[in-house]
Amino acid sequence: MCLNIAEIRDHVSKLGTSISAPISYLNIPDRPVSDGTPYIEIINKEYHYVSTERGMEISRKITHDVDELLYWIFKRVASAMASTYEFQNRVDGCDSRRKKFAKQIEIMEKLNPKWGHLMQDEIEKILKNSPYDDFSDDRVKLCKKLMDKGLSGEQAYEKACEKFPLPVLSTRPNQKE
Numbered sequence: 001m002c003l004n005i006a007e008i009r010d011h012v013s014k015l016g017t018s019i020s021a022p023i024s025y026l027n028i029p030d031r032p033v034s035d036g037t038p039y040i041e042i043i044n045k046e047y048h049y050v051s052t053e054r055g056m057e058i059s060r061k062i063t064h065d066v067d068e069l070l071y072w073i074f075k076r077v078a079s080a081m082a083s084t085y086e087f088q089n090r091v092d093g094c095d096s097r098r099k100k101f102a103k104q105i106e107i108m109e110k111l112n113p114k115w116g117h118l119m120q121d122e123i124e125k126i127l128k129n130s131p132y133d134d135f136s137d138d139r140v141k142l143c144k145k146l147m148d149k150g151l152s153g154e155q156a157y158e159k160a161c162e163k164f165p166l167p168v169l170s171t172r173p174n175q176k177e
Helices: 005-018 066-088 096-111 113-129 136-148 153-163
Strands: 039-043 046-053 056-063
Touching: 005 039, 005 066, 005 096, 046 066, 056 066, 066 096, 066 113, 096 113, 136 153
Parallel strands: none
Antiparallel strands: 039 046, 046 056
């Protein structure tokens, strides 16, 4: 059975309440906002999760499964909530994504254990290509200091990387909290 937009909004509201999501994160438009905010179209019993910017479509995901649609919606909500959490609990010398990703998984798992596993898998894929880097701020500061002392950018970067190594591959979002 295909839910209508009012029924989808009702599900989103109930799920959002269960994680204390700000009401502004739970708005589900049914027409383009043109600022990148996703909206929902229901076409031939298919859910279309669409984003447009300045009148141009930039993303369209299509599914028959309301659970998948809700996952897409709450992936965005969890990301925004986790970003706020990380900002309010920032730790110097720690890749900000550590707290953010762990919080995203926690939120998604609270909504639906399956969603928590899906989020974990997505984050692990991100980390395979972009591992945590706890020394990036230290490298930048040292690089600037060395350049101020007359080293070229390349020399300063090389020395900064010697002192504060580049990250190695890591796939666990919950490490080092």
